[in-house]
Amino acid sequence: MGTGALIVGVARNSIYSQAFWLRNGALYEPTAALHQLLDASDVAADVPLGQLRLPTPALCIVPEPSMQQRSDGFESMLVFEHGNTKHGLPSERWLTCVVWHKDPISSHSALIEYVRIDASDSTTSIRQAVMQLPGLSPNQQKLWQQWLDYVIKMLLYLSLDSVRITHERPYTTAPRTFAGLGKRKRSQRLAAIEQLYDRYVIGPPALTGDLACRGTGSGDHEVRAHWRRGHFRMQPYGPAATQRKLIFVMPTLVRADRLASGNDG
Numbered sequence: 001m002g003t004g005a006l007i008v009g010v011a012r013n014s015i016y017s018q019a020f021w022l023r024n025g026a027l028y029e030p031t032a033a034l035h036q037l038l039d040a041s042d043v044a045a046d047v048p049l050g051q052l053r054l055p056t057p058a059l060c061i062v063p064e065p066s067m068q069q070r071s072d073g074f075e076s077m078l079v080f081e082h083g084n085t086k087h088g089l090p091s092e093r094w095l096t097c098v099v100w101h102k103d104p105i106s107s108h109s110a111l112i113e114y115v116r117i118d119a120s121d122s123t124t125s126i127r128q129a130v131m132q133l134p135g136l137s138p139n140q141q142k143l144w145q146q147w148l149d150y151v152i153k154m155l156l157y158l159s160l161d162s163v164r165i166t167h168e169r170p171y172t173t174a175p176r177t178f179a180g181l182g183k184r185k186r187s188q189r190l191a192a193i194e195q196l197y198d199r200y201v202i203g204p205p206a207l208t209g210d211l212a213c214r215g216t217g218s219g220d221h222e223v224r225a226h227w228r229r230g231h232f233r234m235q236p237y238g239p240a241a242t243q244r245k246l247i248f249v250m251p252t253l254v255r256a257d258r259l260a261s262g263n264d265g
Contacts, residue, residue, distance in 0.1 A: 016098045016112070018080055025058035027199040032201025035064035038153045040251050041230035049129055051246050052095065052155055054081045061151050074101040074147050075110055079155070093119045099147055115144055126152060126155030156232045157202065160248055164204055171196040228252045246250060
């Protein structure tokens with residue numbers, strides 16, 4: 001790569017980070033429990049794009065470490081919401097997703113890619129929009145569908161009526177005055193603080209009951225007593241069931257009695 005192309009690449013990639021901070025973007029990280037729960041869940045075909053609403057104009061989702069370490073995983077994804085609402089023009093809404101993922105050639109570097117999702121028609125299904133990403137090779141399409149599946153389920157979870165969110169602010173609340181410390185140790189402490197960051201941690205700290213034991217049964221019983229995957233879907237409600245709202249149906253253990261009794265019949 002020539003020097004000019006390298007400079008252009010660095011400048012282009014830095015724009016994403018600058019846009020994130022200028023928009024007062026927020027960091028969101030799932031708990032290990034939420035990661036496990038959403039990994040075993042699906043999004044129904046009838047969930048529309050209108051349900052994808054960002055809690056802030058820009059956010060960064062940092063997945064659970066096991067997802068970051070996978071060869072087909074990703075390290076983080078920025079999501080921006082923007083549009084065109086000029087008078088006299090049809091309303092436009094776009095979601096731009098920028099992903100950092102491992103370089104398959106070099107384990108010491110990350111690659112940056114982005115896609116734009118046209119969300120102008122809020123009635124288009126999420127599944128349809130993700131299946132129609134333009135300009136991607138078959139391999140890229142497969143990876144993006146996998147990455148977006150993870151991020152979309154987290155965004156849908158954030159839009160539910162009852163969500164557990166903890167705002168952790170280790171960077172903001174860290175003390176920066178150290179009485180009695182010499183210049184070198186004070187510099188070390190301040191440098192350590194600069195490695196901290198504020199974030200929103202979403203999801204329960206742990207799964208309870210049968211969910212915590214998911215997948216621990218024995219072979220024969222697992223065939224008959226099995227988990228029905230959790231899923232996001234639109235539930236009818238209101239007068240004559242004419243309205244729809246997003247709900248999340250928890251994973252369900254089907255025929256749990258067979259696990260308990262060991263009865264194959």
